[in-house]
Amino acid sequence: MSCSFTFGEANYNSLPCCSKTNHERSTRLRQGRELRKLHLLNAEVLKTSNHPFEGVGHNIIETTGKGSYSDEKVWINEGQYFSNVNERIWNFYIGGYQPLQKWLKDRKGQELTIADVKHYQRIIKAIEETLEIMGQIHITL
Template sequence: MHCPAYRETYAEFLKIDFPRIPWPHDAAEFWDISEKGGQLRRLHLMEPAAIGPAPYPFTGEGDNTVEAVSFDNGHVWINGTQHFENVPEIAWNFHIGGYQPAQKWLKDRKGRALSFDDVRHYQNIIKILSETDRIMKTISMTLAA
């Protein structure tokens, strides 16, 4: 269901019903899709080995309080002086269903100070969204007409 061709082919159907699961064309296609699906599953379960290092440093002086969330040129600002660096725009704008997790997670914490664990968790979210996009772009499947 992460294959770009699948999402395009069944876009209207997915809005009104449960997803159709097409059968892979051959064994090689099945194993390729299966491996990539496994990678996505491990990422979405936030398994540390799957995520690896998250190169999005949190910088700036302040009390870590989320005030006004914004994205500007690879920086995700949480207030006037503190931000996450090197954030890919694709991760910031990534949609899952009807919301954008990179934005929603911070906006849900408006008025709160981020702890060390919160900062690490958000860095992992950015990494997961970036990797999800990268893996999704490599998934291909022969769809029956």
């Protein structure tokens, strides 16, 4: 049996369902719902973060792009960073861009507020969880 998943009213690419059992299909449906919530930043799991914002500084984004990542840290300036960010999360692509890098680049020169810090942490966590779900989905094309 073949089927596909689409989300809401939006025109998203569909995920082919090559599952042969009801359990497999319901698992794919659940994963699709989880991915949708993650990408809209509405997932319950995003309320907590294991990617703290650390260091001392003025909260102004000065460093962006490839040079702002090292040793599982995303640096925003010489003294402040988000820690515990796996390289796979940092290098993750959606469409033609890398969300973590683009978000910083779009805000270069701006001072991060507490809300900005929490938002960026949610983006990091959303990508982390997306990679986890992607690892669980095995589709042979």
